[in-house]
Amino acid sequence: MSSTSQEQNLLFKEKTLVGVPLQKVDSILKVTGKALYTKDVRLPDMLHAKIKRCPYPHARILSIDTSKAEQIPGVRAIVTGKDFPVQQNEDTPAVAFSEALYANQAVVAVAADQRRTSELALEMIFVEYEPLPWVTDPEIAMTPGKTPTKIVHPSETWYEDPNVGRHIKIRKGDASASFKECDRVIEEKYTTGMVSHFQLEPVTFVAQPDPDGGVSVWATSSGPHKTQYELSRYLGMDADKIRAKVPFLGGWFGSKEECHVAAICAKLALKADRPVKLELSREETLTATGQRHPSVITVKDGINKGGKIVARQIRAIFNGGAYSSLGNNVVINAVLGAVSVYDIPNFHMDCYRVYTNEQPGTPMRGPIGFQIAWAIECQMERIANELGMDPVEFRLKNVLKEGSENAIGELMESISHDKVLEQVTSAMKLNGQGKSSIPQDSTQENKWVRGRGVALSAKWAPGGSPHQAMVRVKESGKVEVWVDVVENGQGIYTGITQIVASEFGIPSTDILLMPLVFGSDSSMSGLSGGASASRQLVNLGNAVLEASSNAKKLMAERASKKLGVPSHDLDVREGRVFSKTDFRRSLKISELFLRAPIVGYRTVASFTEGVEFVGYGTFYFRQGKLDPETGMTIGGRISPFYMSTAQIAEVSVNVETGQVRVEKIVAAADVGVAINPDLAKGQIVGSVCMAMGAATSEELVFKDGKIINANLADYEIPSIFDVPLVIPILVENPLQNGPFGAKSAGEPSMFPTAPAIRNAIHDALGIWVNDLPITSERVLEALQKLREN
Amino acid sequence: MLNETRIKVRFILNGESRNIECMAADTLFDTLRDSLGTMSVKQGCDFGGCGVCSVLLDGRPVYSCLMPTWKVEGSKIETLEGLKGKELMNLDAIQQAFATNFAQQCGYCTPAMILNAKALLERNPNPSVDQIKDALSGVLCRCTGYMPIVEAVMQAAMMRRKKTQV
Numbered sequence: 024m025s026s027t028s029q030e031q032n033l034l035f036k037e038k039t040l041v042g043v044p045l046q047k048v049d050s051i052l053k054v055t056g057k058a059l060y061t062k063d064v065r066l067p068d069m070l071h072a073k074i075k076r077c078p079y080p081h082a083r084i085l086s087i088d089t090s091k092a093e094q095i096p097g098v099r100a101i102v103t104g105k106d107f108p109v110q111q112n113e114d115t116p117a118v119a120f121s122e123a124l125y126a127n128q129a130v131v132a133v134a135a136d137q138r139r140t141s142e143l144a145l146e147m148i149f150v151e152y153e154p155l156p157w158v159t160d161p162e163i164a165m166t167p168g169k170t171p172t173k174i175v176h177p178s179e180t181w182y183e184d185p186n187v188g189r190h191i192k193i194r195k196g197d198a199s200a201s202f203k204e205c206d207r208v209i210e211e212k213y214t215t216g217m218v219s220h221f222q223l224e225p226v227t228f229v230a231q232p233d234p235d236g237g238v239s240v241w242a243t244s245s246g247p248h249k250t251q252y253e254l255s256r257y258l259g260m261d262a263d264k265i266r267a268k269v270p271f272l273g274g275w276f277g278s279k280e281e282c283h284v285a286a287i288c289a290k291l292a293l294k295a296d297r298p299v300k301l302e303l304s305r306e307e308t309l310t311a312t313g314q315r316h317p318s319v320i321t322v323k324d325g326i327n328k329g330g331k332i333v334a335r336q337i338r339a340i341f342n343g344g345a346y347s348s349l350g351n352n353v354v355i356n357a358v359l360g361a362v363s364v365y366d367i368p369n370f371h372m373d374c375y376r377v378y379t380n381e382q383p384g385t386p387m388r389g390p391i392g393f394q395i396a397w398a399i400e401c402q403m404e405r406i407a408n409e410l411g412m413d414p415v416e417f418r419l420k421n422v423l424k425e426g427s428e429n430a431i432g433e434l435m436e437s438i439s440h441d442k443v444l445e446q447v448t449s450a451m452k453l454n455g456q457g458k459s460s461i462p463q464d465s466t467q468e469n470k471w472v473r474g475r476g477v478a479l480s481a482k483w484a485p486g487g488s489p490h491q492a493m494v495r496v497k498e499s500g501k502v503e504v505w506v507d508v509v510e511n512g513q514g515i516y517t518g519i520t521q522i523v524a525s526e527f528g529i530p531s532t533d534i535l536l537m538p539l540v541f542g543s544d545s546s547m548s549g550l551s552g553g554a555s556a557s558r559q560l561v562n563l564g565n566a567v568l569e570a571s572s573n574a575k576k577l578m579a580e581r582a583s584k585k586l587g588v589p590s591h592d593l594d595v596r597e598g599r600v601f602s603k604t605d606f607r608r609s610l611k612i613s614e615l616f617l618r619a620p621i622v623g624y625r626t627v628a629s630f631t632e633g634v635e636f637v638g639y640g641t642f643y644f645r646q647g648k649l650d651p652e653t654g655m656t657i658g659g660r661i662s663p664f665y666m667s668t669a670q671i672a673e674v675s676v677n678v679e680t681g682q683v684r685v686e687k688i689v690a691a692a693d694v695g696v697a698i699n700p701d702l703a704k705g706q707i708v709g710s711v712c713m714a715m716g717a718a719t720s721e722e723l724v725f726k727d728g729k730i731i732n733a734n735l736a737d738y739e740i741p742s743i744f745d746v747p748l749v750i751p752i753l754v755e756n757p758l759q760n761g762p763f764g765a766k767s768a769g770e771p772s773m774f775p776t777a778p779a780i781r782n783a784i785h786d787a788l789g790i791w792v793n794d795l796p797i798t799s800e801r802v803l804e805a806l807q808k809l810r811e812n
Numbered sequence: 813m814l815n816e817t818r819i820k821v822r823f824i825l826n827g828e829s830r831n832i833e834c835m836a837a838d839t840l841f842d843t844l845r846d847s848l849g850t851m852s853v854k855q856g857c858d859f860g861g862c863g864v865c866s867v868l869l870d871g872r873p874v875y876s877c878l879m880p881t882w883k884v885e886g887s888k889i890e891t892l893e894g895l896k897g898k899e900l901m902n903l904d905a906i907q908q909a910f911a912t913n914f915a916q917q918c919g920y921c922t923p924a925m926i927l928n929a930k931a932l933l934e935r936n937p938n939p940s941v942d943q944i945k946d947a948l949s950g951v952l953c954r955c956t957g958y959m960p961i962v963e964a965v966m967q968a969a970m971m972r973r974k975k976t977q978v
């Protein structure tokens with residue numbers, strides 16, 4: 024490097040906001056109560072909608088009589104299944120057409136002037152049903168001859184077993200032959216229950232007919248374009264006439280992808296020709312919208328003398344509910360979760376998503392992977408224990424190394440499995456497994472027994488989900504950012520602001536992030552896949568960087584003539600266009616603008632000659648496919664990268680009551696480069712607390728085909744008293760093609776928490792619990808079994 | 813059919829006197845959002861489970877979804893819209909501390925958390941961590957794991973104490 028360019032580097036030293044704990048750009052709106060959510064949208068002459076739901080888990084709809092309800096003053100529109108084009112696909116219909124396939128499925132919807140009128144109208148609508156046989160247990164539902172009902176969707180891809188909506192298999196090596204040669208074979212069954220996202224803002228939509236015959240919809244959705252395109256299918260309307268808007272989201276976690284509910288709202292609005300608001304109650308949100316798939320997972324491992332796993336066979340069954348929703352596609356996550364951590368030469372896996380008469384399963388923060396991580400990390404502890412090996416040492420012995428290939432043929436690059444384990448173990452030592460035991464006398468002091476447990480996982484970020492961005496540079500040097508980005512709390516508004524500000528070398532206050540002003544709007548910017556699967560920061564971050572760079576190129580071209588410097592030698596930073604080789608040759612951004620009077624010559628406005636300084640960018644990773652027979656990737660990777668994460672949990676267990684108190688969790692996660700370390704840590708801590716709820720208390724319980732605990736008294740999410748002390752550790756292993764090296768932080772830390780807690784309970788009492796949630800009853804039951812043996 | 817009997821109620825909302833008409837079944841939540849437009853009052857459930865509809869009634873936090881409107885006759889109601897302070901941008905110390913401590917993610921529980929913190933700090937300017945947890949325990953947060961919220965209230969208490977010493 025020449026001395027002049029070194030000098031320039033000093034003078035134009037990178038003023039960057041990457042790695043800075045910048046205060047959230049939406050924080051002032053939120054602490055003053057000015058942040059508006061879909062539930063807060065009010066329009067003139069807005070009607071209020073309510074839904075009548077099926078009381079049976081499976082029933083034929085014989086007749087619907089709306090004649091009385093139609094006569095009630097103030098009732099403006101009623102919709103039934105007949106108002107929608109018959110859905111020739113596996114998706115949840117907006118309203119049940121001839122059969123309702125789960126309890127609380129929508130059957131009729133009403134919009135009226137007042138909420139009370141809508142409620143009254145529901146009571147005046149009479150539906151005649153013929154109850155039909157139903158099934159909620161996926162293992163029964165998929166067994167030929169055993170199932171009482173076949174849940175048929177018109178254009179389904181049918182597999183060999185009944186009610187199987189998706190079957191994915193991986194065949195690498197020969198697992199069954201290897202088992203015979205192994206020193207030891209261990210097989211265990213693990214289950215997880217139906218867990219709710221329990222985002223605090225219930226599902227809500229507002230729809231308004233537009234003057235061109237289209238419709239605008241305000242949605243609790245993770246992406247306006249998702250809502251736009253899904254609605255287009257539901258309504259049979261050109262997508263270009265649908266405008267979807269997402270204001271602030273009151274929590275997301277994968278929920279709220281309920282476009283079938285949005286379709287009801289939009290249809291009512293179009294029919295009544297007035298704006299309509301449809302607010303689901305908490306009970307409806309819990310019983311009639313998607314939740315985390317319950318699962319039954321069997322893991323069989325063959326281990327050799329040295330403690331190396333040589334063969335693994337997994338059979339994973341996911342209860343998908345009555346429709347696919349997004350569920351059939353996310354089953355691939357079972358594969359990604361199972362191949363992302365350990366190096367096993369012989370690997371067989373069968374994953375099934377099975378239809379039952381429950382509400383459709385939907386993605387939830389680390390979908391499907393959460394369940395797989397639970398099964399695998401419980402199994403790893405079991406094996407280590409039976410071999411008498413240290414659990415960390417055992418994991419390290421079997422872990423995938425940098426540069427190795429996983430079971431579906433992807434190269435593992437930029438992973439930190441060893442590092443995250445090392446970080447958590449140096450922050451909190453394990454007790455040493457099998458050391459603790461149940462105290463003989465239960466005096467006050469030793470009713471509570473402590474234990475520590477570890478778990479290691481890795482999260483993927485699948486390809487696909489393109490994000491587009493546009494930036495416009497203003498005369499003032501401020502930069503407008505036009506993107507569809509949904510702020511569900513994770514801090515993406517702030518992250519994107521920091522990325523663009525860093526690229527232009529300007530303060531965050533010079534970034535005008537348009538969604539912060541208007542909310543996210545599908546008609547405002549190019550396609551965006553929205554938030555999902557740990558992709559938004561990476562994909563959108565790269566898109567805004569490309570857009571910024573393209574805007575800079577336009578400025579460089581314009582400045583080139585004025586400065587007499589070739590445009591490729593020019594860069595834009597800190598409000599100036601300058602020569603990279605001679606920094607003295609530079610212009611202020613404002614010097615690239617012209618001025619002309621407007622408003623009767625009183626006011627002077629700025630503009631550019633020719634095109635504005637607007638740059639566009641698009642980013643996504645192309646995605647390959649799995650070979651249907653072997654499960655090996657064809658035509659590229661499924662996940663462009665993986666994120667390692669490990670945790671150690673310390674728990675106290677009450678030997679008399681079975682109560683589990685999670686005291687402390689150390690959580691390390693590889694975030695690539697933390698664009699904003701405090702936001703990244705917030706994601707880790709939030710994930711751990713949410714996963715802790717799923718580990719110890721949360722489950723939606725079915726009785727007679729219906730959920731019986733759809734309220735906050737009987738479905739307990741962690742309160743301020745329940746959460747442990749969480750110590751987040753950021754591990755930074757930059758992703759080469761991530762924006763400034765960033766990966767993601769929103770989901771990975773969901774994975775290790777539940778198994779780490781379970782393994783800690785074993786450490787404390789010597790009991791194994793294989794079912795989630797680990798309730799007091801399950802702990803006592805396991806203790807009882809242990810005492811009997 | 814619908815009972816349309818109207819009841820006249822007077823109360824003070826964020827320092828302003830209000831005369832409104834409500835129906836017997838109206839909750840304070842309905843009135844504040846539907847009639848008076850104080851949209852910072854949020855809804856997470858329908859019957860006192862989540863606490864995000866909390867408002868201050870004569871300085872004490874109540875769940876507005878459980879409070880019949882006619883019962884607040886003659887009371888002082890405070891919502892987040894009424895909170896003003898001497899910090900930057902007219903923020904109260906609690907608001908400032910919530911903003912700088914990353915004490916909100918989605919922000920949906922934030923109005924209720926701030927109001928509950930305010931009620932606490934008015935009666936106890938120097939609370940312990942356990943006292944803060946007690947005071948905020950009626951409100952659920954699904955995003956943060958609560959720790960940054962407790963830290964923000966600790967910091968706000970300190971800021972407020974410093975202000976009063978000067």
